[in-house]
Amino acid sequence: MKIKLIRSFSAAHRLPAYDGPCHDLHGHTWKAVFVIEGPIQKDGMVCDFKAVKALLDSYLPDHQFLNDLMENPTAENLAQYLFDKISPALATRGLTLKTLEIWESDNAAAILER
Numbered sequence: 001m002k003i004k005l006i007r008s009f010s011a012a013h014r015l016p017a018y019d020g021p022c023h024d025l026h027g028h029t030w031k032a033v034f035v036i037e038g039p040i041q042k043d044g045m046v047c048d049f050k051a052v053k054a055l056l057d058s059y060l061p062d063h064q065f066l067n068d069l070m071e072n073p074t075a076e077n078l079a080q081y082l083f084d085k086i087s088p089a090l091a092t093r094g095l096t097l098k099t100l101e102i103w104e105s106d107n108a109a110a111i112l113e114r
């Protein structure tokens, strides 16, 4: 069974190698869409939504400067960074992160699928 959770966070970045307006400091309200797979437990849930939301939120760089976390914080690199952090945390609970979508606007996202 898969569950899907949508979280959001605000963070600033700049793209140092980009020739255009995104070279300069700016921010987004990023949307992170998680698809998580696991067995249905005795309580009828894959994982308590409240618990998994808290876990996911603890890894999201809310109100941070993304360039402090990585050299070139594109949506693609941010998706890879968060996937690498969150996937092992979910695995300790018997859950698999199948898909992570990082939306930097309403119409542009990077998608990482396992």
Ligand SMILES: [Zn+2]
Pocket: 013, 022, 026, 027, 028, 104
């Ligand atoms: Zn941007």
